[in-house]
Amino acid sequence: MRSVFITGTDTEVGKTRCSAALLHWCAQQGWRSAGFKPVAAGLDADGVNEDVQMLRAAGSLPLTSAEVGPLQFQAACAPHIAAALEGQVIDMATLVQQAQALAERADVLVVEGVGGFCVPLGPDVDTADLAVALGYPVILVVGLRLGCISHALLTAEAIRARGLPLLGWIANTVDPQMAHLQANIDTLRVEFQRRHHAPCLGVVPRLADASPRAAAAYLDFVALHEIFSA
Numbered sequence: 001m002r003s004v005f006i007t008g009t010d011t012e013v014g015k016t017r018c019s020a021a022l023l024h025w026c027a028q029q030g031w032r033s034a035g036f037k038p039v040a041a042g043l044d045a046d047g048v049n050e051d052v053q054m055l056r057a058a059g060s061l062p063l064t065s066a067e068v069g070p071l072q073f074q075a076a077c078a079p080h081i082a083a084a085l086e087g088q089v090i091d092m093a094t095l096v097q098q099a100q101a102l103a104e105r106a107d108v109l110v111v112e113g114v115g116g117f118c119v120p121l122g123p124d125v126d127t128a129d130l131a132v133a134l135g136y137p138v139i140l141v142v143g144l145r146l147g148c149i150s151h152a153l154l155t156a157e158a159i160r161a162r163g164l165p166l167l168g169w170i171a172n173t174v175d176p177q178m179a180h181l182q183a184n185i186d187t188l189r190v191e192f193q194r195r196h197h198a199p200c201l202g203v204v205p206r207l208a209d210a211s212p213r214a215a216a217a218y219l220d221f222v223a224l225h226e227i228f229s230a
């Protein structure tokens with residue numbers, strides 16, 4: 001039905017929470033939803049990356065950790081450095097094949113990018129190249145905190161400059177104490193619409209329970225139906 005690429009204004013802005021919320025919401029619609037984290041850096045005590053675990057648990061298609069996260073590196077640092085520390089090269093063609101294999105088994109595939117949109121994956125490739133190679137339209141998670149408007153609009157320009165459609169954006173509250181939070185959200189709405197015709201797909205507050213189910217309740221169901229049932 002639909003595959004999407006989730007990017008963010010930065011690392012730690014809520015890409016994983018919002019991806020998991022989307023997977024949960026799609027599963028609630030009765031669709032087979034699958035998460036994919038092509039490259040992950042940093043492993044939990046059980047040897048699995050936290051993002052991979054969360055995406056795997058939120059999707060409805062039963063998948064192994066290796067299917068959701070085929071490249072999980074030990075070191076929690078920039079992915080090309082984490083790969084180099086293990087003497088590995090991130091092979092984009094393989095990642096694209098793995099994503100396509102999942103997309104064939106699922107109704108909805110949600111691919112979570114790595115860090116911000118232009119994070120390098122090797123000497124001559126970055127996350128934006130991976131998004132282009134996958135060819136999936138993009139959803140941008142904006143971490144609401146001071147400075148996010150410019151980060152959001154710069155990222156949107158980079159997405160469009162790579163020729164990828166921007167399906168919409170999700171506001172995720174990183175700093176609930178941010179001054180004039182609502183005015184910032186209003187500005188983002190206007191600017192995304194004016195520059196990119198990109199709708200807001202949800203405004204997620206700072207949650208005590210940041211589970212996929214709790215976050216999914218703040219997504220715009222009408223807008224999501226338009227995107228995923230198209």
Ligand SMILES: Nc1ncnc2c1ncn2[C@@H]1O[C@H](COP(=O)(O)OP(=O)(O)O)[C@@H](O)[C@H]1O
Pocket residue numbers: 008010011012013014015016017018172173204205206207208209210
């Ligand atoms: N809306 C939210 N409410 C509460 N905690 C959140 C929210 N969004 C993200 N977090 C927390 O912030 C951290 C970073 O979120 P995450 O989704 O992992 O970001 P990213 O994938 O962009 O690195 C996590 O510990 C997560 O639980």
Ligand SMILES: [Mg+2]
Pocket residue numbers: 015016051112
């Ligand atoms: Mg993440």
